[in-house]
Amino acid sequence: MLQPNLLSDVKTLIAAAKENAIRSVDHYRTLLYWHIGERIFNEEQQGKDRADYGSYLIKYLSKELQPEHGESFSSRNLNWYRQFYKTFPIVNTLRSQLSWSHYRTLLRIENNNKREYYIAETVKNNWSVRQMERQINSQLYERLLMSNDKESVLAVARNEKLPTTPQEIIKDPMILEFLGLRRESAYYEKDLEQAIITHLQDFLLELGNGFSFVARQKRIHLDGDEFYADLVFYNRLLQCFVVFEIKTHKLTHEDLGQLQMYVNYFDRVEKLEHEKPTIGVLLCADKNNAVVKFSLPENNKTIMASQYKLILPTEEQLLNELRKEIENQNNQP
Incomplete structure (x- = not known):
């Protein structure tokens, strides 16, 4: 038989x-x-x-x-x-592992470090030409530089070090042009969440290395009250849960408090003994970095806010944001 x-x-x-x-x-x-x-x-x-x-x-x-x-x-x-x-x-x-079409696209990149980064990431993640072009067009390298130094970004890409903080993996801003939502259209958080689920493969590509989907609208029952965490992922490199809370408005300190509660729940109920502390990401339409800074403890390492954009920004726009981020870091006491 x-x-x-x-x-x-x-x-x-x-x-x-x-x-x-x-x-x-x-x-x-x-x-x-x-x-x-x-x-x-x-x-x-x-x-x-x-x-x-x-x-x-x-x-x-x-x-x-x-x-x-x-x-x-x-x-x-x-x-x-x-x-x-x-x-x-x-x-x-x-x-x-790279085809001629990959190399022809890479030849348009003049910066050696930037080109080396995309080569390493393409080989590591087996990106197709289309996927690599999308990451280049969304200025992935520049977005990671907003919260990391050049050496750290390249070291993670080359597998010379494992990421140890959410900032080394989570992008800010996140570029979600593949969702097909228009900036000027009125939509609710459930619409954005549904669009992410519909385009989950593209969203995982945007999230980056090591992510896998766990749950949508994860039910959290606390002494008769019920709450629902929008999206839950697991990152095998960081070895921890990553909880996403979606807000289509400008971030508030109440939003951060809600996300902190979800993170605490996962740390105390869901997390296994060998796993690292849960990371919470507030995915918001707009944010005030000062509100984030003063709403969270000074030693915070597990909660972060990431602004989402529904269109591909120009490189100049992202470089301007990078310059402002560097200036803000330099002005901090």
Whole structure:
């Protein structure tokens, strides 16, 4: 009698083999483009006394190669290959997990630390090109820098250290453009919560490393009174529950008190002995950092507020926020 898992196991093996074959072909294509870029660059150096020699080489190669080998050898693409070599001059540093489409997107990033961060995160999380582009477009690196130093952000990305605080994982602001909600539309907290559940995979991607979904509207019964925590996740890197309370208005100190009660409940009732203290995140439409600071104890490490945005901000907008955050930190006694 045939085993019930036989067919599914064979299908899984076939799919894995196809995926490995595609990855292998794309890796060798990436290496080909790197070597072409190297050859073009080295040839340029031989004629460096001519200002237009590089442009001449590109046009010549494109004219000769494109009719036989197609659009991959257009002048535009040959320029990409040259830039590819100049940006990654050591072939052994290329990651086999990244496709040429990944690298072409990364070439648009001029900052070395920023580019290194996205390479490490893409490899670690197996991001598709679309997922990586979304993280770049939402300025993930800049958002993490708002609450962390550059060395810490890179160390976590490279797996050189595990995150130890919520600030090393939780972004502020969170970019939720994938929910499809319009800023000017009237909506309730339940609408935002439902949109997050509907787009849970995208929300987990926005949350970052190590998150898994636990519960929605978690019922908390306290001596006859009932409360409901909006969303509960677990983070395996921090080894703790992460409770989200959603507010579509500007944060108030009462909101923080409500979230603190939920965190206390999880710490005293749900948390196992080996797990770390629960983290509470107040996801709000707007916030006053001073209200957050003075509503919570000075040694607070488990409650934080994160503002959500329903559209992708420009890099300049986020950099302005980063500058203000740095100034606020410098002005603190």
